[in-house]
Amino acid sequence: MLDGECGDCGVVEGQLHKHGCDMERCAYCNGQLISCACAYKMLGYNYDFNAPYSGLPPKIYHDGLSEKEYTKWLAMVDAYGRIPHIIMPNMCGRCGKLWPEMFRVPDEEWRFYLGIDESLMLCHDCYDRIKQLIDARSGLKKYPPRVTEVIAKRNREHAKMMHWIRSRAGKDT
Numbered sequence: 001m002l003d004g005e006c007g008d009c010g011v012v013e014g015q016l017h018k019h020g021c022d023m024e025r026c027a028y029c030n031g032q033l034i035s036c037a038c039a040y041k042m043l044g045y046n047y048d049f050n051a052p053y054s055g056l057p058p059k060i061y062h063d064g065l066s067e068k069e070y071t072k073w074l075a076m077v078d079a080y081g082r083i084p085h086i087i088m089p090n091m092c093g094r095c096g097k098l099w100p101e102m103f104r105v106p107d108e109e110w111r112f113y114l115g116i117d118e119s120l121m122l123c124h125d126c127y128d129r130i131k132q133l134i135d136a137r138s139g140l141k142k143y144p145p146r147v148t149e150v151i152a153k154r155n156r157e158h159a160k161m162m163h164w165i166r167s168r169a170g171k172d173t
């Protein structure tokens with residue numbers, strides 16, 4: 001898996017990406033260089049994502065930068081310092097296993113065991129182990145019951161409310 005090449009432009013680790021590579025990060029904002037708004041901002045446009053045409057002249061909004069501006073932007077990026085290609089592997093946040101296989105977990109279940117940190121990455125073995133440990137030692141009721149209890153409680157409250165509304169409506173007529 002770690003063969004060193006950029007999956008998009010093919011350069012090896014330590015080299016600069018080829019211009020236009022979609023794996024190159026922007027040295028200004030750390031976003032994806034080909035899609036971030038830094039070019040517009042650095043060229044002096046009033047870029048604003050929420051404004052009509054994002055605050056750009058409609059022609060640029062539709063067709064992108066002119067050849068001349070694009071060349072100017074590349075020169076600015078070169079002068080500022082580009083980020084060369086280095087592979088940063090995905091890693092299990094618990095055991096350090098590289099490139100753990102992706103697996104799907106319902107959002108509610110993930111939150112129950114791990115909180116709202118969605119950038120955390122885990123291998124399947126660690127995730128299963130974490131569930132086991134928490135179920136065995138936390139004293140919390142095991143997932144789904146706790147969640148379904150909350151929903152059941154909400155439904156009961158809702159039913160009570162509807163009953164109250166209906167009884168009021170009955171009195172008024």
Ligand SMILES: [Zn+2]
Nearest residue numbers: 006009017021
């Ligand atoms: Zn590349």
Ligand SMILES: [Zn+2]
Nearest residue numbers: 026029036038
């Ligand atoms: Zn940027």
Ligand SMILES: [Zn+2]
Nearest residue numbers: 092095123126
């Ligand atoms: Zn792991």
